[in-house]
Structure formats: structure tokens, C-alpha cells
Amino acid sequence: MFLELDGQGPLYDQLTRALKASILDGRIAAGTQLPPTRELAHELEISRTTVLAAYEQLRAEGYIDGRVGSGSFVSHLQARPLAHHVSTDIDAPSRYAERARKVRNWDIPRMHRGLRYNLEYGYPMINPTLNNAWGRELARAAVYTRLNAVELAGLGVLRKQTCDYLARRRGVQAEPDDVLIVTGTQQAINLAARVLVNEGDPVVLEEPHYFLAHQALAAHGAELVSVRTDEHGLICSELPEQSPRLIYVTPSHHFPTGAVLSMQRRLDLLHYAERHQCWILEDDYDGEFRYDAHPLAALRSLDEQDRVIYVGTFSKVMFGGLRLAYMVMPAALRADFLNAKYLTDMVCPVIEQAALARFMEDGGFERHLRAARKELKARREMLIAGLKEHARDRVEITDTPAGMHMVVWLRGYDAPRREALVAYAHEHGLGLHPMSPLYARAPERQGLLLGYCSLSVNELREAMRLFGQCLDYMEQA
Structure with a gap:
């Protein structure tokens, strides 16, 4: 217990005043048990008699209650606020902190608590079977993992399983030494x-773009150059003449529109990077989920110049709390990425890595993917059916048979009317999330980003019925 004696008068008076101040300031909460007299005397290096005298004085004044056989407890008093206050209105301690304050805009898709149906993007599907299987793997890993084993790039067994998986599912050929395990896509972007x-x-950056990539790079001080996308992905002919340091892309399933970067544009982008001696950060955030065909080969699989930094995530595939992802590093940058990871947080949690490696090795990961694809396909189909039934021709559906979200464009809406629709839906328990924050420049039309991963088929049916009612209200307003 931290107590500062003021040096004025007898020791028991000093201790009494110090305890009173701590109780009244709320530093020692009501109901808290005070240390035994012998223990506090030893800690403060004073006699037990002094502590007994202070406790007796506090008890007499009603600050503490004594309970036979249990000790002394702080009475329930009205604590006064701390005399000193730390102002939050101060200059940012660094240029990075100042930029981060500006770009961290909570109007960008955020968590809405208390909504019955929240169509927010970013929440993985809840799979009770996965929860049980993962619990077993964690329990086993906790017993058999060498807890003092620290591998900076990540556990070798997990990096090996990641390489095997990427070769089978994404066409990426990599060695374990090429792989860096990180705590999520966001850390990968920050390390880059x-x-x-x-x-x-x-x-x-693509236009529109992944908002957290925009925020991370802007906070770092990058000069962001937005390049338009269309139904074939990034328009490579509009890439800047001035050589950028980095190009951030989501080629397999553009976020947020869902466009797939065409083969010709993939080759054009790789040639551009070679000519301009720049790097490409490929965010393959949901490449596992395609519902009409096999997953597409990653951009990295076409890269012959080793200029693509490939990023994939386990968190979106399994559950958000896992906080594990991976990077495939170009050989020229390997040492620099390892240094950056070391100086950021050294290593990722070892037990979780070991559990995930075994989960992948025994086929549990692939079984989960198959089940997740089947369920997400059903949810996507329900979302589309609900939109067609209840929204009808009032929206335009951007139907991409992949991922965990969908974009719909509102016909006849301007920005104020879209804001009114979102607010009305929120009041009635439906979370709608606009597309506009995902643009560097105001979009020409108003759209919504609908995430369907975290709602069941039945919940999506009801959500679309409610969405239709909200559109009805806006027509009458």
C-alpha cells in the first residue's frame, strides 16, 4: 500500500492523516480491507503499536469498521474528487500522435452497442463447433508448449503450416523463413x-479504400495518393508518374466494392512496381471465402521480382479475438521486418501459435473453412433475397460472390437523406453503415456497406424486413 507520511508530528498522527486522505480521495475504495497491522508496520518500517493507534483513531472517527476475526474495512463514505486534474487538452507529444488524433475518426464504421441487427463489417462468424475445438487445442498447447521458446518470426511449426496452406489455397510459394507471424493485418500495415x-x-491507396489502412498510413506521415477503382479493380493506367514508395491493394476482393483485379491489371501493376522500384502491399483479407468458384491465385503468386508483401489473417477466418495474422516478406526486406517486429512487441503469444499450428496440421482449420463457406453462402443468399423482397428497386446491389460483406447503392439519395435513413434505422435497432467514409473524396452516389457475417440467416431475414420499413418511412417523410 502506497502511503506518504508528511513528517509532521507523531508517527501515528502522520499515518492517520495519510490513511484519511487516501480514503477520502477514493484511492482506497469503500469496503476495501486494510492490511493487517503487522504487515503494514513491516512495509512502512514502523512499530505495530503505531499502526494499532492509527487504526483505532480511524475506527473512532468512523473511517473504518472492525470485524472480529476478519480485519479492518473502509467504511462507505462519500469520497471527494482528487484535488489535481490532468488536462486532456494538451499538445500532442509527437507528430505521429498529432496525426493519429486527426485521422482516428469514430464516424468511420464503428461498434454500435445495443443494436438488435448490426450490419457492421468486420465481425467474423460465430461457430460454436470452432469454439469447442479451439478450447481443446488451447488446453493441449498450454501443457505441451515450451513456454520459454521464443522465435521472433513466429513458431516454426506455424510458419510451416502457413506455407503449406498458402501453396494449396492461394498459389503462393514460400519458405518458413519468408513468413512473419504478426498480431493482425493492422500490425502488418504498420510494420510496412x-x-x-x-x-x-x-x-x-485504392479509391474507395480500407479505412484502417488509410488511418495507419496517414498517421505515419505518408502522402496518400488515391487511385480510382472500377469493376475490374485498381485502374493501373491512373497510377502516378512520380514513383510511390508503397502501393496498398486488395486485389482478390477489393475492399469495399468487391471487385476482382483482372489478370491484365495484375500484370500491369507488377510491371509498374518493377519500373518504379516500389513495393506492393497485398492485403488478402478474405480470400478464403468465394462461393462460386475456387479461390483466386494471389497477386504474390505472379510476382517474379519479389516486390509484393503478402498479408493474410487468421483472425477474420476464425474469430477476432485470436489476433494472429501473417506476412510473406520479400527477401530484401526480411531483416528489416524482423527488426521492426522485435522493436514493436518482440513476438506473438506462443500458446495460441502452437494451438493454431496443430489445428491446421490435424485438418481442423480446413474443416472450419468448409463449414464457414457453406454458412456464409447461405447468409449472403438470404441478404440478397431480403434486399430484393423488401428494398426492391430502391437500391442497386453490387453482387460479388465472395467475402463477408456487400455494397448496395441507394437510388435517389443525397448525403443528408442517407444520414437521416441511417439515424432512423439506428433508432429502430438496425445498424446501417455508409460508404462515404471510405472515400478520400465525396462519392458521386450514396451507398451502404452491409456486413452479413455476424448475423444468422433468420436475423438477416428480419434485418432486411426492417430495412424495407426504414426505406418506406423515408419515402413518406
Whole structure:
């Protein structure tokens, strides 16, 4: 217990005043058991008699209650606020902190609590079977994992399983030494910024874009260059003449529109990177989930110049709390990425890595993927059916048979009317999330990003019925 004696008068008076101040300031909460007299005397290096005298004085004044056989407890008093207050309105301690304050905009898709049907993107599907299987793997890993085993790049067994998986499912050929295990896609983006980007360096982002990538790179001080996308993905002919340091892309399933980067544009992008000696950060955030065909080969699989940094995630595939993802590093950047990871947080949690490696090795990961694809396909189909039934021709559906979200465009809506629709839906328990924050420039039309991963088929049916009612209300308003 931290107590500061003021040095004025007898020791028992000093201790009494120090305890009173702590109780009244709320530093020692009501109901808290005070240390035994012998223990506190030993800690403060004073006599037990002094502590007994202070406790007796506090008890007499009603600050503490004594319970026979249990000790002394703080009475329930009205604590006064702390005399000192730390102002939150201060200058940012660094340029990074100042930029981070500006870009961390909570109007961008955020968590809405208390909504019955929240169509927010980013929440993986809840799979009770996975929960049980994962619990067993964690329990086993906790027993058999060497807890002092620290591998900076990640456990070798997990990196080996990751390589095997990427070769089978994404066409990426990599060795375990090429793989770095990180705590999520966001850490991968931040590591790439640390390794490659100085303040003021140009970095290309798709337009529209993944908002957290935009925030991370802007906070780092990059000069962001937005390049338009269409139904075939990034328009490579509009890439800047000035060589950027980094190009961030989501080629297998553009976020948020769902467009797939065409083969010709993939080759054009790789040729551009070679000519301009820049790097490509490929975010393959949901490449596992395609419902009409086999998963597409990753951009990295076409890269002959070793200029693509490939990022994949286990968290979106399994559950958000896992916080494990991976990077396939170009050989020229391997040492720099390892240094950046070491200086950031050294290593990822070992037990979770060991559990995931075994889960992949015994086929549990692939079984989960098959079940998840089947369920997500059913949810996507229900979302589309519900939109057609209840929204009808009032929306335009951007139907991409992949991923965990969908974009719909509102016909006849301007920005104020869209804001009114979102607010009305929120009041009635439906979370709708606009597309506009995902653009560097105001979009020409108003759209919604509908995430369907975290709602069941029945919940999506009801959500679409409620969405139709909200559209009806807006027509009458």
C-alpha cells in the first residue's frame, strides 16, 4: 500500500492523516480491507503499536469498521474528487500522435452497442463447433508448449503450416523463413509503414479504400495518393508518374466494392512496381471465402521480382479475438521486418501459435473453412433475397460472390437523406453503415456497406424486413 507520511508530528498522527486522505480521495475504495497491522508496520518500517493507534483513531472517527476475526474495512463514505486534474487538452507529444488524433475518426464504421441487427463489417462468424475445438487445442498447447521458446518470426511449426496452406489455397510459394507471424493485418500495415515509408513519402491507396489502412498510413506521415477503382479493380493506367514508395491493394476482393483485379491489371501493376522500384502491399483479407468458384491465385503468386508483401489473417477466418495474422516478406526486406517486429512487441503469444499450428496440421482449420463457406453462402443468399423482397428497386446491389460483406447503392439519395435513413434505422435497432467514409473524396452516389457475417440467416431475414420499413418511412417523410 502506497502511503506518504508528511513528517509532521507523531508517527501515528502522520499515518492517520495519510490513511484519511487516501480514503477520502477514493484511492482506497469503500469496503476495501486494510492490511493487517503487522504487515503494514513491516512495509512502512514502523512499530505495530503505531499502526494499532492509527487504526483505532480511524475506527473512532468512523473511517473504518472492525470485524472480529476478519480485519479492518473502509467504511462507505462519500469520497471527494482528487484535488489535481490532468488536462486532456494538451499538445500532442509527437507528430505521429498529432496525426493519429486527426485521422482516428469514430464516424468511420464503428461498434454500435445495443443494436438488435448490426450490419457492421468486420465481425467474423460465430461457430460454436470452432469454439469447442479451439478450447481443446488451447488446453493441449498450454501443457505441451515450451513456454520459454521464443522465435521472433513466429513458431516454426506455424510458419510451416502457413506455407503449406498458402501453396494449396492461394498459389503462393514460400519458405518458413519468408513468413512473419504478426498480431493482425493492422500490425502488418504498420510494420510496412515503419520499414518502407518516411514522412512525406507518396503511398498509393485504392479509391474507395480500407479505412484502417488509410488511418495507419496517414498517421505515419505518408502522402496518400488515391487511385480510382472500377469493376475490374485498381485502374493501373491512373497510377502516378512520380514513383510511390508503397502501393496498398486488395486485389482478390477489393475492399469495399468487391471487385476482382483482372489478370491484365495484375500484370500491369507488377510491371509498374518493377519500373518504379516500389513495393506492393497485398492485403488478402478474405480470400478464403468465394462461393462460386475456387479461390483466386494471389497477386504474390505472379510476382517474379519479389516486390509484393503478402498479408493474410487468421483472425477474420476464425474469430477476432485470436489476433494472429501473417506476412510473406520479400527477401530484401526480411531483416528489416524482423527488426521492426522485435522493436514493436518482440513476438506473438506462443500458446495460441502452437494451438493454431496443430489445428491446421490435424485438418481442423480446413474443416472450419468448409463449414464457414457453406454458412456464409447461405447468409449472403438470404441478404440478397431480403434486399430484393423488401428494398426492391430502391437500391442497386453490387453482387460479388465472395467475402463477408456487400455494397448496395441507394437510388435517389443525397448525403443528408442517407444520414437521416441511417439515424432512423439506428433508432429502430438496425445498424446501417455508409460508404462515404471510405472515400478520400465525396462519392458521386450514396451507398451502404452491409456486413452479413455476424448475423444468422433468420436475423438477416428480419434485418432486411426492417430495412424495407426504414426505406418506406423515408419515402413518406
